[in-house]
Amino acid sequence: MATGSQQVTEDYEQLKELLELYPNIAIVGTEGHPPDSYEIEYTLRGYVKEDDVSIGIGQTHRIRLNLPFGYPHFAPIAKPLTPVFHPDFDPAAIRLADYWQRNPSLPELVLHIGEMICGSIYNLEDPFNQEAAEWYRHHQAQLPLDTVTIADIEATTSDLDILEDGDLGSLGLERRDVPVSQPLAAQFEDSADTQYIRDLINENKIFAANRLLAELPANAHISDREELQQHIGKVLRKVDQLFKLAEQLESMAKLTEAMEVADNIKALAADAPGADALKRKIQQALQAAPAAPGKSGKQTEGKPPAAAAPPLPTKIAGKSLTWIGSVSFKPIAVAIVVLATAILTITLYFKDQKTLNQAQASLREGQLLVEKRQFEQALETLEGAKGMLSGLTILRVRKDTQEQAIDSLISSTELQEGLKGRVLYQGEYIPASVAASLDELGRLTDQAQALAGQNKIEQALPLYRQALKFATDRNLSKQQASISEIVQSLELRHTLAAAEKAEQGKNWDEAADAYRKALNLSGKMMNLGTTSDITSRMTAATFRHELDQSKKAFTQSQWKETIKYLEQAQQAIDANPSVVSEKERQDLHLLLVNSRLYFMLSTAREAYEQKNWPQAIEEYQSALNLLTSEPESTGSLRGESVGKIEKTLLMVKIAQIQDQILAAEGKEDPSLVLNRYKEIHRLIKESAHQSDSAVKGVAQKVAEKIEKQQEALLQRDKIAWLEEHFEEIFRANYPTFKGSRLSQPKAAFSKKIGSRLVFTLTCMERSPGSASKLELNYQFDTSNGRWSVYNY
Template identity: 25%
Template sequence: MSVARPQEDETIKELIAYFTDHQFITVTPHSPTNGKEAEVSYQLTGLIEDKEKISLSQHHAILLSIPFGFPLFPPNCKPLTPTFHPDFDPGAICLGNFWTDKTTCAELVEFISRMITGEVYSKENAFNERAAQWYAAHADNFPLAELAQTAIAPSLPEVREDDFSINFDAISLESSPTDEGQATTPDKERGYNLSLLQEYLAQKRFNQLNRELQAIPTESTFNERRSFQQRADKALLVAQKKQKEARLHEENGETQSALDKYRQALEEVSDLYDVKDNIKRLEQAIILEGKKAKNPLPTKESKKQNILGRISPLPTLILFAIISAIIALQFFKDTGRATSATGLYQQCITALERKEFRTAQALCESAQVKSSASSLFYGKKLSSIEAKSKEILLSAQIRQGLTANLSNKKGQDKKSQEKIITFSTVIAQVQTAITNRDWPKTNAGLRQARSIAKTDKEKKILLQTKAEISFYQAHERALTEYKRNGCKSAEPLLQTAQKKAQTLVGSAIEHALQDIRFSLKECAFQQLTEKGEKLYKTASWAQALPIYRDALEKIKDNPLAKQNSAAETENKISKIALYIMIAQGNEAFTNGEWEQAIAAYKRAITNLEGKGLSDPEEDSAMSSKKLKRIILQTEIIQNQQVGENYKEAKLFAQAIKTYQHIAKTIKQSAFAEETAFIQIQEEMSSDLKMLKNEQFVEEKRVALQRQQIDIFLENYPAATPETLLAPKILFIKDEAGKLIYRMEATDTSQNRPLTLVMYYAYNKATDQWQFAPRPEAD
């Protein structure tokens, strides 16, 4: 029994029958003992790769296998020839979104033929990247359908790796060599191929049909040409109208309506490949991405409420206590630093008023050091103290006061005093120029200070000033490059500036460093998201998830992060987690691990409905509905297997109960009115009827078995219960309202064993047993 599908061997038989006498495609069983596999051969022109050499070939073959869970899962397709195609690799063929549970295997085989000729291929996320690059470079040469009707010389021109080019003209229809004396095909004489045109028409490939008709010379007239052209023109006109309507719906934000119109267009004309891309994009938008305008991202407050709602009170209190303790500790540290810096600054002012210049200098320098460290609670106050302390240290008052003190020292001449004052003045001018980012003045002042500096202290001040200039210049270059050209070129400059600040102190330095740190984090975020996006596009969910989590850490509390970056990254993480759960369910389904598959799908539904994804409510419901449908299908297959096992063990009561449970489950589900599940219910009803009949037949067989020895003894007086060996009863058939059974036993009472055979029939109308003649077929 099946889930709304034929048995696998019947699918292969139907596929073979479908392509019997086909002009280009042949389907044969792959193995006489395996009815689930077929070998499909294509006599079509495509590309092959042999030892990195690309050439044309007219023979391509694939192995098509029907998997467990078909048609929910597509047939497995594996190349048997080295076909060179973006979607082919040695182990599999990527079908993209082509397969649905309504697609037939015949449609799949024909779709792969279009892939081989280059009519269909992926331009992004290809299995074979080298082939994708090759196809992109030679897009004008595809499709190769026009080469499919003629034999190609055994020795084909190879494609060199260095130029990636094929001389298609050299192997065109007109120049293909033929065997000596070979007759020219009638199609070539006519200038067109009627069979090929009919095939395009049947497949609704009206774009290709129109191109073929336009290429046929006007003098080549045939009866079907006008009707072919009319049908192509009409279909293309309808499809264009549908596309236009779809675009209008999309512009108005009516995603579902746009998707419906694109699908209608594709039903009219099957080779609208841009429409296929649009359908894929909108399906993803509806099912997974959602329409953000209808479901705005949750606010920080709502997220906070959701998180708190899920956390039990005790852990919340403990967490709150820990956080409060950390904050309190930091507050006390900052308060102590601010109090100390404020006191030192006030003492500096007092000393300055008393004209104790040396003491004032020491106090202001200490205040400057204390206030230079970053603070969570007193940042502005400490920055103000640092700036004021620095202003005093560079002021004329303290410089003159210190100079006056120096003049009182013995041996200190007036010229030396003037140099000290000049040096202090120049350094003050340099600091002002640094603040204003006036680098010409800064460099000029630095050269002047270098010529004046004599003492070790002055030289130390000069080195410190040079280090600050170097840092601020590097900082400015890095941020300018970052704003202009982004991270790629700015990141090395940012790292250089960060290294230059390792020996520097001060709140201004710390603020500049903070800008660099934020910029580097933003660069790291961009790199991680680019890497994550590549993995995301190739469905490498497990590898992408930790990368996006790292990226999220980089932009938390980063003022340079773009608006909504954190929310979008969190949303992406939630989606990846959803995809991982679905992938786990699919893998378990493929392996027949039903309980694990159901559990994974249910986790995915919980994630989709309760984790704050950005899908609109109705789209989330649509995705949830799809997963719930798969869960129901999984439960049906699981219970069918259980029922089949009961049936094989002749436990008919348990089998009937299982099938009744399946029917009840479907009836109570939201999918009971869907065609596929209506068909399953009909199958269940038919199977239940058959099971009950088999149960009745088995019950009568068991009843007859209890009387078998007595019946043999009554009809074979020479036999005894001890001499009757290996008794058995076989049901033969149900004929004319009678159940006919064959009874056998071996009698060993004579010199040699004798097989005794009797036929007994149960009359269902009279509920009576009687002897029956031997059936003709037995």
């Protein structure tokens, strides 16, 4: 039994040898000796999520595989290093535990991950990634995107000893008991080439059929090309897997099993490249292998036969008899038992082998029945194959592999959907009843389309509406949306024809109503499908309609509605300016600019009244910018309005700062209050309206506030200095209290005399046995920046 380290080493060597056959999978990095961490690169087409929104197809993917403590009893841990959009992939892990329990082989696991990436294997029942599961569910017809294939195998030309056909017959290994599958397609009316392809498939010449099918032009009429391609692809993938299995069995010295797999390859694809060479190589190894002791009647080369045992006496009826040159009855009896056991074992072996072959043939027959959509018969055949396997005795070890293959096909989406009465319709599984409804809907739409193509709109519309109702009643949402668009398009064409008829009769009201209806219909469609002349007239009618509506709103001072109509009118003519005159365009622009100006001023006034200073400032500034950028459109409004708006804007900014000053005063922050007053002073100094009487009055009040606030800050600063240096001041002026303890300083502004600020400074004096309050008047001269005692 291999140790953990030996197991890891053997797995590494097997993985390297295996990947030599698979050019699209490579080991790009390892860690550890022997490696317990792998970085694997897959050059396969697989889904990826781009920009966290769209789903694309990636060409290269990397996976990290770590072998945990307890390997191989515990499954390797896999993590995608590049994004993979797959139901069983998470950014931090890949679902592998279930597979590892069934097949604990590192090389097989690496191939398994590749098949997951390209979409051959995925789980929709309990996914890691629910979004990916939904995507795969709706795109199963497009899967797999790629295949994990081995490199091309060249047939060897070396001469090897092989068994003759008669040898196989003598061993009881003929395939006469294997049922021959029915032809893939019994009746077709395609070309001779396509019939030849089907004949090749029925003869199991899959590689020749694949080459011939690939050489046929894409536009060649092949009624079941997709079905043929799917069948060939399945067989080719199975052949690849069997090649791999045979070589692994050969490397493990399981030559009989390897030969059996090689026979299966030939049964699946009689013309598989390298299959004959593989069989010859395995047969040669079988012939060269030494016979197991006790199982061969042949004499070993180079050794003489063993000497005969001396005769033993045997008593019969009281007489002693001696058998010369023979053996006693007991060894003979033992030999007979051994021989009978061997015969029984061989009989059971061949019986089991026959059962396995029959089950394998039934599995292939079930696959063909599924491809022909004979689902009930396929299920019956597959369940019969499972029943055969229950009778295995000697070869029960192979039962699980066969059952897994049968269960996999039974649980496949194609078979399960078919049993539910669902059919593949345009790449999606749908109930057969729905497919029938779609066919009926197609007949209705074909009739309507023929009438529409003859420009018989009035006759086509009822049929399309009937088809729309049919699709709605049966919840055919996709078709319902498509037919609805066609109905809207035809209704638009019918309405435009009525508008044109009204224009010819000079019935302008009716024409305008028809164009408005056409405009409403066109808003629900992606493509008008009308001539340029009709489009121009509809644009002109739309323009005049929106212009009329905007004038009504303008007279009622409904500025927002006015702007909306005017902008819609502008959009109507932007794409086709030739439908209106130059004067109409200028009038529209003038009306739009003035409406925007009035709207800005109205909004600013409302914001001012609500003390929403930022919005008021923004709207007044926008009004100024509009007046400046559109001098021709605003005309006389510009000269008389700019000055008023600028002055109003200044006063709004001052009001906003005044609110900030009140907030700073509430927080007792004189420094912030002073800065805000200085900001107001700066705004007035920079304004073109500083000479205005009202603005002058504000400036004077602000200057007084600044002076008062500066004085208050100075007093606050000096009070803080006195309270910080109180002990030094008292001891300098009261030497008698030199040994006393001074505490609780308190300074307060008293009065101002010229350039001098007078403060009252107090503290508590404590000496042994007594306590008293000291007081001193101290002054600061702002002219020279000196402190001194103040004397009355």
